[in-house]
Amino acid sequence: MAHLRDGCGDDQCHAGGNAAEYGRSETFSIVMASGSLPDIMQALSKDFLQYGQEGAFLPLNDLIDKHAPHLKQFLQDNPDVRSAASDNDGNIWFIPFVADGEAEKGWFIRKDWLEKLGLEEPKTVDELHNVLTAFVNNDPNGNNKKDEVGFFHRNTSIGIEGLMALWNAYPDYRAFDGKVVFGPLEDDYGVAMENIAQWYKEGLIDKEIFTRGSKARDILLADNVGGLTHDFFASTGNYNEQLASKIPGFRFEPMLPPADVNGVVKEPSKRDRAKNYGWGISHSNPDPVATIKYFDFWFTEEGRRMANFGMEGDTYTMVDGKPIFTDNCCRPTRK
DSSP: OOOSOOSOOHHHHOTTOHHHHHHHHHHHHHHHHHTOOOSEEEEEHHHHHHHHHTTSBOOOHHHHHHHOHHHHHHHHHOHHHHHHTBOTTOOBOOEEEEOOSSOSEEEEEEHHHHHHHTOOOOOSHHHHHHHHHHHHHSOTTOSSSSOOEEEOOSOTTTTTHHHHHTTTOOSSEEEETTEEEEGGGSHHHHHHHHHHHHHHHTTOBOTTTTTSOTTHHHHHHHTTOEEEEEEEHHHHTTHHHHHTTTSTTOOEEEEOOOOOTTSOOOOOOOOOSEEEEEEEEBTTOSOHHHHHHHHHHTTSHHHHHHHHHOSBTTTEEEETTEEEEOTTSSOOSOO
16 A cells, blocks of 8 residues: 555656655755755655765664554565665664555546547457547547647657557566566567657557657646546546646546557556655654654555545445545646
8 A cells, every 4th residue: 555645646656756756855955055954854765774874864674663553563564665765784763655456557548539520448459549649530539620639648758568568578678487587678678669669650559759858748738739648547537627627528547558459458658666755754853753653654554545545435435344435536736
């Protein structure tokens, strides 16, 4: 389960994001230079491991053992998370952000366009090709212009990761059956590039996908021309409410991944179990016992459910023993 969210979406808090990491480091440096630390501080793991040993933060081992049974059990059950929060001597200096679920991204498609064109959600590579062809050629936005964009993305470095997976290719290192492989050196990578290049030539992929930049999602959806993307669940789901009053019937909703060319349905993105940042207790904290008990709450069943679903009766209700989001959930966190 996802614990101790700090108010940012997956893409805003993504550990691999240079901008996000720079922002944390800059803020951390300013606070450290001030000489006045807050009781609880968020920072990168490298900062906790360095300054914890210098006395800025409390080692958490004894506090966890004596006062945080749920957190203690979680770390015992997840040694990789414990290792990420510890130095070489086994001292735990911070509580890392732990992401929930295996996949962090998914496919989003204009469901209203599918309905207007009489199409079903694509379940194969060929069906996806046909849907994108219809999107760019059959005027689903109804403005009598051929301005629709099929597949688009705002991240130029890994934006086509979803498309690549349709041909069983990956942009980085992956582990299969205990063997680590580097995707770009595999034969499937070349096949994927050939097919993606062909789709681009056919106009099914945003012609500016490598130059439009980080605002591509905002621009193309607001202009009612973007049809399909593969992006973070948390932030992409916000657009339905943001654009409801501007685009009548707008429905940009998740869909199951189309089966790849081998007939396998899979989602290529995978969450890092423990992010490279978290929360530590400063040396000047007046009540570290109460603080560690606070953190322990987020590792209880109630805490996990609150972190993932919000407040019962407001953002979710329990149905047959399972939390189900209400219409109040997932409101926009940014414009």
